[in-house]
Amino acid sequence: MLNRIKELFTGASEAAGKNVGRTGDVKVAAAALMVEAARMDEDFGEDERKKIFQLLEMHFGLSREESEDLLNLAEEKAGESSQLFGFTRLLKESYSLEERIGVMEMLWEVAYADGELHHFEASLMRRIAGLLYVPDHDNGNARKKALARLGLTG
Numbered sequence: 528m529l530n531r532i533k534e535l536f537t538g539a540s541e542a543a544g545k546n547v548g549r550t551g552d553v554k555v556a557a558a559a560l561m562v563e564a565a566r567m568d569e570d571f572g573e574d575e576r577k578k579i580f581q582l583l584e585m586h587f588g589l590s591r592e593e594s595e596d597l598l599n600l601a602e603e604k605a606g607e608s609s610q611l612f613g614f615t616r617l618l619k620e621s622y623s624l625e626e627r628i629g630v631m632e633m634l635w636e637v638a639y640a641d642g643e644l645h646h647f648e649a650s651l652m653r654r655i656a657g658l659l660y661v662p663d664h665d666n667g668n669a670r671k672k673a674l675a676r677l678g679l680t681g
Contacts, residue, residue, distance in 0.1 A: 553621045554587050556614040557630055558601030560655060563611065564637040568645035578640035582633045615658035627659045628669050635673035642679065 561582065565575035576598070583594040618630060634655060638648040656666040674680065 552617055554583075554597060555601055555604055556617045557586075557633065558583060558597050559605040559614050560611070560618075560630070560634060561637045562598070562601050562605040564634045564648060564651060564655075565640070566605075567638070567648040567651050568641075569647075570641070572641055574642075575637055575640040578637050582636060586629070586633060611655060611658060615655060619659050624661070624665070627661050628665050630659065631656055631661050631666055631669040632673050635670045636677060639673060639677055639679055 558579070561579045562571075565571045565579065579598055580591065580594045583589050583597055584591065587597075589597060618627060622630065631652070634652060638644055638652060652666070652670075656663070661669070
């Protein structure tokens with residue numbers, strides 16, 4: 528099962544076609560950024576993991592099993608890469624501004640999943656927003672929407 532998911536998400540299968548592979552790559556990139564956001568405070572806890580599963584299922588229409596496989600793959604990819612540029616470049620090239628703002632909303636939800644924002648998480652969010660070419664105003668609105676969904680005050 529994991530190999531089938533990896534094949535789908537990495538575009539390794541010729542039968543899957545370029546569009547499916549590209550879509551999968553974008554999902555891996557978004558999930559890897561969520562993993563990075565969760566790891567920033569050096570405590571990738573259960574709250575953050577649950578939030579990532581919820582976001583993957585909701586935004587990408589994945590089953591729980593597919594979400595788990597995608598998260599495992601994203602953790603592997605994030606561990607292999609010490610740079611955000613590859614992930615953000617793919618998202619910037621593949622997504623419209625509105626979709627990139629949506630990614631920022633997901634990342635803010637992960638960053639706040641444990642109820643607080645660590646200064647390393649805040650720094651990461653600023654860097655990712657810049658690399659995704661999300662204007663400060665839109666990033667601030669994405670943060671506010673995420674906080675509202677989580678029932679937190681900023």
